[in-house]
Amino acid sequence: MSEELEYFNEDAQEQLQMMESALLDAMEKGVNSEYIGTIFRAMHTIKGVAGMFSFEDIISFTHIAENLMDAVRNGKIALNEDLLMLLLECKDHVGELVHCAVESIAIPQNTLEKDKLLKLTIKEYLESPADKPKALQKPEEEVSNSNLWHISLYLKEHFFETGMDLLSILAYLQRLGTLHSISPVLDKLPGLELIDPHKPYLGFEIEFEGEITKEEIVEVFEFVEDDITLDVFSATKAQDMEAEEIKPQEQEPPIQIKPTEIQTIQAKKESLVKQAGNVSQSLRVDSSKIDTLIDTISEMVIANARINRYVEKYADADLEEVCIELGTLLEELRNNVMNIRMVAVGESFEKFRRVVNDVARKLNKKINFTIQGGDTELDKTVIEKIADPLLHMLRNSVDHGIETTQERLEKGKSEYGNVELRAYPESGAIVIEIEDDGKGLALDAIISKARAKGIIDESEELSDAEAYKLIFEPGFSTAAVISDISGRGVGMDVVKKNIEALKGEIELQSKVGKGSCFTIRLPLTLAIIEGFLFQVGHTNYIIPLDMVSEVIEFTAKHRVNMRENNLFDLRGTLLPLLDIRNYYNELPCKMCERQNIIVVKYGRNKMGLLVDELFGEYQTVIKPLGRLFQNAPGLYGASILGSGEIALIFDIPALFEMLKIN
């Protein structure tokens, strides 16, 4: 796929997502002009950009959908629930057309039939007076409002390199109204001996008439906005007459333009350039380029650690100062680059609204779906990988969690079931929760089912937390009826595996009759972390710094307590203590003068790790462990230290899990 097509695809998907969100908002909260505007603009923008690529099927369909939305916008047609559903179908259909266009594949027969059917339905809406609420009807003359516009268009130096064809854009503009005149400005065009064929020298003065606003004209050129200077202003009939004067005489280049007009155009162009400087604040970059950048920075972090070792070795004050500065800059650079990868979860979450809406309709349930913490940022890769598990859990919540309307009313609950998806940061991780106020899960039913399926023994006693974890076992399903939406018992174990693959964990809390809450904890990023470096025996270890609560010296008193029960007293609270040396069979460290306890926290839990030497904060580039270490308990990855030695990174959630600390 070419870069331009990729851009078109991304832009179209963005527009369709905004359209879907507006449609769902309109269904949930009621129709308003903002939603109508968003839906209209989505169809209009996709049509405009498709026009530049001559994607006739998309143009043809979005044009009629745009007409429909225009009629809604002008109050000719009421945006009722049926029409909202139809527009959702239109959105899906445009998505399919865009897919076929960007992949250069023929449109399947069923899509063509759908196209015909949707167009016919839209046509009926447009022609049916029954759907035109009288109160909203406006006199015809108010709706029909043809405007005369003057458009000054100049190509910037790199225009031809963009690969965009201005003629396609002009052809699209022509569809929106009447091009009364288009006059090329040739005064900067050199003779053939001096011309650079890759540089544009032309400008255009255009007289255009149509039922279209200035913003809509600017939108036509949206795809090349950075590569042109554009000025659009209303032209009265008198101005139109003046414009005629600036048209060149037949066959007589160059064109003569009044000096005052040139100044006006130039001033407006400069103003537009300034505006463009303020407005254009985002840049689309291939994510693989950022990955490469992160890899390079990771190597720089390792190299910097090596330099620091030399600084320590040679005790050169000047070199040390430079190294400190370099280290600070490197950390800043690392944080900035990592931030590029961080994406607000909201955009991804918005896509779930449609799923919840569709599932609820199919099951004839009424659902209030809310999203909280959409601004919470998470690594883009993590967001992409978590989408499927979340989708599955949301389907489950609506399908099995929320009762039918009748059941809810009988229980004295609101007829609307509530499903909330929320995200928030916590101790260096991101927590995502899916909570519903449905029927909840009965512990005894889970345990009975697990026994019946042979997942646990008849005699096995489980805590509540352990019992809830059974639903993540392969083949487990508590649903009485298996539906086509969820409940085949093949989902939650896969969900858990996917989350664990992201170094995250999932837990469930539930109360019968009150509802259930799935809590997922995910690491902020998968590439570089701020770590805490220490030594046990002859091995270096690292813990994510955010998970370190405090560090205390291991005293004789601690030693006595530990012998008895592997617990230690932290200001009156007994916490589990894991002796890392014993756990990993490390040899004693003869050089180490004292032992320390690192108190680590994860979620609501804390534990102590008994370690030897402490080295402190360390920028940690996470490298995956090889196949040999795949099953090493409680280890997450490794990092290369400045000395070239390896440090093993603890997987704290896994340690809590292994030690069954809850």
Add this chain to the structure above:
Amino acid sequence: MIFESDVLGIEEADGIRDALLSCLENEEPLIMIDLINVNKIDLSIIQLFLSLRQSLHNQNRKMVLINCTNGVVDALKLSGCSQFLECSYE
């Protein structure tokens, strides 16, 4: 001169400029550019034709595009350049 390509765009611009320069170097009073094979041209090529026309104008010479296909005529009209470039239809 006659162009063989179906589509003339920015990728061909260097080669077309060289070809047009060679036309400029001969002293024929009228240069005929045959576009019978060309169904699509973009603005970079139209710009080259306009540039050639300007150079010829300075030498009191003329040019004409002959056998223009619908695609070429539409492009010239749409860009407003048909008023500067004389063309005969296919």
